[in-house]
Amino acid sequence: MTSLVADSLVLxxxxxxxxxxLSLSLGxxxxxxxxxxxxxxxxxxxxxxxxxxxxxxxxxxLGDRDxxxxxxxxxxxxxxxxxxxxxxxxxxxxxELVRLGAERSDRLxxxxxxxxxxxxxxxxxxxxxxxxxxxxxxxxxxxxxxxVVDPPVLLADEPAASLDIRHRLDVIGTLTxxxxxxxxxxxxxxxDLAFRFxxxxxVMDRGRIVADAPAxxxxxxxxxxxxxxxxxxxxxxxxxxxLRATKDPP
Numbered sequence: 001m002t003s004l005v006a007d008s009l010v011l012x013x014x015x016x017x018x019x020x021x022l023s024l025s026l027g028x029x030x031x032x033x034x035x036x037x038x039x040x041x042x043x044x045x046x047x048x049x050x051x052x053x054x055x056x057x058x059x060x061x062l063g064d065r066d067x068x069x070x071x072x073x074x075x076x077x078x079x080x081x082x083x084x085x086x087x088x089x090x091x092x093x094x095x096e097l098v099r100l101g102a103e104r105s106d107r108l109x110x111x112x113x114x115x116x117x118x119x120x121x122x123x124x125x126x127x128x129x130x131x132x133x134x135x136x137x138x139x140x141x142x143x144x145x146x147x148v149v150d151p152p153v154l155l156a157d158e159p160a161a162s163l164d165i166r167h168r169l170d171v172i173g174t175l176t177x178x179x180x181x182x183x184x185x186x187x188x189x190x191x192d193l194a195f196r197f198x199x200x201x202x203v204m205d206r207g208r209i210v211a212d213a214p215a216x217x218x219x220x221x222x223x224x225x226x227x228x229x230x231x232x233x234x235x236x237x238x239x240x241x242x243l244r245a246t247k248d249p250p
Contacts (some may be wrong), residue, residue, distance in 0.1 A: 100147030
């Protein structure tokens with residue numbers, strides 16, 4: 001069980017403040033969606049939590065240890081990171097990419113690799129090279145390569161953005177179900193998916209956390225309208241509330 005805590009993160013680049021004294025505490029389990037407008041700092045936060053980018057000040061703690069003190073191998077075994085964009089140096093096959101992800105664990109079996117390939121319906125793509133895959137196929141391959149070791153912490157940046165509706169629901173469902181005994185933190189573009197599937201929703205704007213609450217409690221919060229600069233109509237359906245945006249600002 002591995003908690004993830006950010007203390008007073010500040011990150012600046014090119015004169016712009018990307019993270020502005022941001023603090024966040026994430027437990028060892030749970031499904032957490034991060035939402036916000038473009039440029040809010042969502043992807044930057046995920047990269048700092050994964051140890052890919054280092055803040056100008058502040059720190060990230062993984063359990064009782066400073067993330068910066070861990071080796072890249074130790075981080076990779078504990079924190080799985082799924083980027084929004086990925087372009088491998090070599091034009092590897094699907095099987096090679098998934099097995100490369102599996103090499104982060106020295107206890108992984110062939111059965112585990114085969115299972116994750118089946119889960120994401122990649123069996124027919126095994127010999128296909130990265131350059132020949134569609135956007136949706138690439139997203140599923142990346143997720144399989146990260147989840148093959150079942151890391152205690154998963155950080156995913158818009159993993160369902162390029163998927164069709166069925167695969168989008170499958171992927172989001174897979175990520176949120178991990179929250180029972182793992183931690184899944186996902187940047188989500190689709191607000192309805194965020195509020196329908198995730199237990200906790202964090203709203204970011206201009207490098208800061210504006211709101212952080214259980215999804216059911218946050219959906220009626222008018223700070224959503226303010227952050228996204230639209231007026232949301234809350235629709236009640238049998239599957240839960242939905243947000244319909246109008247152009248009129250709040």
